[in-house]
Amino acid sequence: xxxxxxxxxxxxxxxxxxxxxxxxxxxxxxxxxxxxxxxxxxxxxxxxxxxxxxxxxxxxxxxxxxxxxxxxxxxxxxxxxxxxxxxxxxxxxxxxxxxxxxxxxxxxxxxxxxxxxxxxxxxxxxxxxxxxxxxxxxxxxxxxxxxxxxxxxx
Numbered sequence: 165x166x167x168x169x170x171x172x173x174x175x176x177x178x179x180x181x182x183x184x185x186x187x188x189x190x191x192x193x194x195x196x197x198x199x200x201x202x203x204x205x206x207x208x209x210x211x212x213x214x215x216x217x218x219x220x221x222x223x224x225x226x227x228x229x230x231x232x233x234x235x236x237x238x239x240x241x242x243x244x245x246x247x248x249x250x251x252x253x254x255x256x257x258x259x260x261x262x263x264x265x266x267x268x269x270x271x272x273x274x275x276x277x278x279x280x281x282x283x284x285x286x287x288x289x290x291x292x293x294x295x296x297x298x299x300x301x302x303x304x305x306x307x308x309x310x311x312x313x314x315x316x317x318x
Contacts, residue, residue: 165301167216168204170253171224173308175205177315185224191235192227194220218248225256232260250299251287257307258288271310279303 175185182201189196203214216224222244245252258268265284272279286297 165304167221177312188227188231191230192223194223218246221248228260250304274313275306275309277306
């Protein structure tokens with residue numbers, strides 16, 4: 165799943181404008197012009213399509229956390245884990261939407277996907293842990309789909 169797909173999905177889930185996306189980036193101290201955000205949201209086939217790199221995605225996810233949960237100025241900013249992996253995206257989405265393990269399982273169930281507790285926990289571990297497991301694109305897609313169903317209530 166591309167970084168652009170994640171941004172598109174989050175934009176849809178929260179039903180926010182391109183301007184609000186720019187504000188989310190700004191919360192993490194990155195100025196992204198609305199024109200660039202529009203290009204992030206375009207189809208890959210479009211000539212104006214702009215690929216969102218890993219560092220920009222890290223800023224977006226941190227901004228999303230600040231947007232959803234508030235920014236604690238007393239805490240130091242944590243360095244980015246680059247390259248941005250599906251596991252990092254899962255962790256950041258979990259924090260942004262204040263999801264506990266049971267909440268994440270509920271999101272997967274809403275999306276029609278079953279995942280074991282040990283499997284999910286393995287994906288949320290640090291990458292140097294012996295039980296770490298790489299999350300595939302499908303896992304992120306199902307989490308985003310579950311969040312969409314929960315928040316948008318289609």
